[in-house]
Amino acid sequence: MPSARVIPEDVLDLKAPTKKFLCPLTANEYGIEFLSFVIQDYRSKKTIFEVSRDRPLPIDFSTHDALDPDSLRKINYELSEDFLMLPQISTTLVFSVGQEPLKDFRMIERHYFRDRLIKSYDFSFGFCIPGSTNTWEAVYALPPMDPDLVKDMIDHPYETSSDSFYFVGDKLIMHNKAFYKYVREDASAQCKSYEAKYGSSSKGEAKGAKNASGGAKAEAKTSGGGAGGAKAEGKSDAWSKETDYF
Amino acid sequence: MGFLSIVRKLREKEKEMKLLIIGLDNAGKTTIIRRFNGEPIDTIAPTLGFDIKTLQHKQYTLNIWDIGGQQTIRTYWRNYFEVTDGLVWVVDSADRWRLDTCRDELKDLLQEEQLGGASLLIFANKQDLPDALSVDQIAEHLDLGAPQFKKRHYCIKAWS
Numbered sequence: 001m002p003s004a005r006v007i008p009e010d011v012l013d014l015k016a017p018t019k020k021f022l023c024p025l026t027a028n029e030y031g032i033e034f035l036s037f038v039i040q041d042y043r044s045k046k047t048i049f050e051v052s053r054d055r056p057l058p059i060d061f062s063t064h065d066a067l068d069p070d071s072l073r074k075i076n077y078e079l080s081e082d083f084l085m086l087p088q089i090s091t092t093l094v095f096s097v098g099q100e101p102l103k104d105f106r107m108i109e110r111h112y113f114r115d116r117l118i119k120s121y122d123f124s125f126g127f128c129i130p131g132s133t134n135t136w137e138a139v140y141a142l143p144p145m146d147p148d149l150v151k152d153m154i155d156h157p158y159e160t161s162s163d164s165f166y167f168v169g170d171k172l173i174m175h176n177k178a179f180y181k182y183v184r185e186d187a188s189a190q191c192k193s194y195e196a197k198y199g200s201s202s203k204g205e206a207k208g209a210k211n212a213s214g215g216a217k218a219e220a221k222t223s224g225g226g227a228g229g230a231k232a233e234g235k236s237d238a239w240s241k242e243t244d245y246f
Numbered sequence: 247m248g249f250l251s252i253v254r255k256l257r258e259k260e261k262e263m264k265l266l267i268i269g270l271d272n273a274g275k276t277t278i279i280r281r282f283n284g285e286p287i288d289t290i291a292p293t294l295g296f297d298i299k300t301l302q303h304k305q306y307t308l309n310i311w312d313i314g315g316q317q318t319i320r321t322y323w324r325n326y327f328e329v330t331d332g333l334v335w336v337v338d339s340a341d342r343w344r345l346d347t348c349r350d351e352l353k354d355l356l357q358e359e360q361l362g363g364a365s366l367l368i369f370a371n372k373q374d375l376p377d378a379l380s381v382d383q384i385a386e387h388l389d390l391g392a393p394q395f396k397k398r399h400y401c402i403k404a405w406s
Contacts (some may be wrong), residue, residue, distance in 0.1 A: 043284070097295075101322075123300070132295025132314075139283075140302040147286035 001222055006172045011108050011165045012122070016115040018163055023172045026067055028055020030173060032166070035133070039079070042088035042139050047198035048080055052094075073176045076158060080194050081182045084142070084150050092137040102128035104169045110164045118160075157181035262307045262355035264329055266364070268355070270348055271315035274371040278336060278405065280314055291353055292316060296326070320351065326359035335368045337388070339378035345387045366400035374406035 004239050006022045036052030057075065084090065097105075111119040116240050128134060153160045160180040166174040185192055267275045276297055280287045283299065293314035301308045313319070313326055335352055348384075355361065370384040379387070381404045389400065 125296075125298070126328070128324070129314075129319055129322045129325075131297050131321075133296035135297040136300070137298070138300040138302070140300075
């Protein structure tokens with residue numbers, strides 16, 4: 001664990017996934033819990049991905065190490081390739097906070113393919129009311145990606161990854177890692193893989209997540225394809241072209 | 247920080263807008279936003295915190311902040327006033343018992359310095375309910391003729 005304090009500017013400078021976690025698990029002394037994360041095709045409102053207490057992710061025992069507490073903050077996502085192709089995506093994150101008010105709560109998320117930065121998100125939630133349950137939905141269009149990059153990402157499962165950093169003020173309180181696998185859709189199939197999985201049900205919703213028991217813990221949170229925060233980063237990003245689908 | 251980076255920051259700001267949707271609990275704030283977004287409105291629970299929507303279109307970003315209206319939460323509203331471009335006040339037109347509270351909360355809100363530059367849109371919501379007051383009646387109850395509103399860019403609309 002690095003002894004130097006990590007501030008937002010530090011992680012905004014990162015150009016590759018970190019080798020280690022930049023804060024201990026115990027840094028989350030604010031009782032922040034992620035209750036659900038849903039990705040939808042914004043236009044059809046079809047759910048592409050959902051993780052919540054009602055719908056926990058299966059544990060992959062081939063990589064899960066019960067003795068390694070850090071495995072709690074690593075998560076593997078399996079997403080339809082449509083995530084990379086759809087013109088408009090919505091991501092919805094629901095989280096609750098403990099009995100302390102949170103000031104300047106901020107998320108910075110860096111997305112990579114191997115050691116190449118492809119997207120960065122930076123969103124400030126600001127203040128969070130003590131004991132509150134909060135929802136953040138981001139609707140955004142991914143600019144057309146380089147088809148070779150898309151092919152590479154699909155061909156090499158889990159080599160696309162992200163680091164999510166959560167700050168309260170300048171203090172890093174959570175760091176999570178996610179690894180992504182993109183699954184090809186079968187063109188001859190009657191429906192998309194995610195339609196079979198999630199049906200036409202609407203968003204997971206805080207309500208269901210809040211009252212349900214068991215299931216996914218804090219690790220079920222890391223926002224997937226990037227939450228479309230207010231300040232998607234400029235030039236060097238493969239996804240940030242001036243034109244998009246609109 | 248160089249001059250250019252300051253200019254760049256300012257320009258980034260202009261491409262971002264923040265709408266704050268606020269009002270007493272059960273006024274229908276979350277429902278209005280969901281409908282605006284074409285989302286189902288059959289399972290909406292009280293907002294016990296915030297419900298933010300970030301809509302990105304090209305390089306423009308609209309952040310809609312819907313803050314819960316329960317009494318215990320109202321004391322925290324002021325934490326969300328910063329850099330608000332537009333304020334939407336939602337009124338339950340059929341909640342006659344609480345119109346005085348509604349008026350007082352709105353008055354207090356508009357005295358906040360941080361909201362000084364924000365345009366105000368008032369939705370007289372739930373006009374479809376049989377015992378709803380009309381827009382004119384709501385405007386009167388909220389005292390929109392008061393000097394406080396003279397300098398404010400505001401508008402009141404019927405909604406259901």
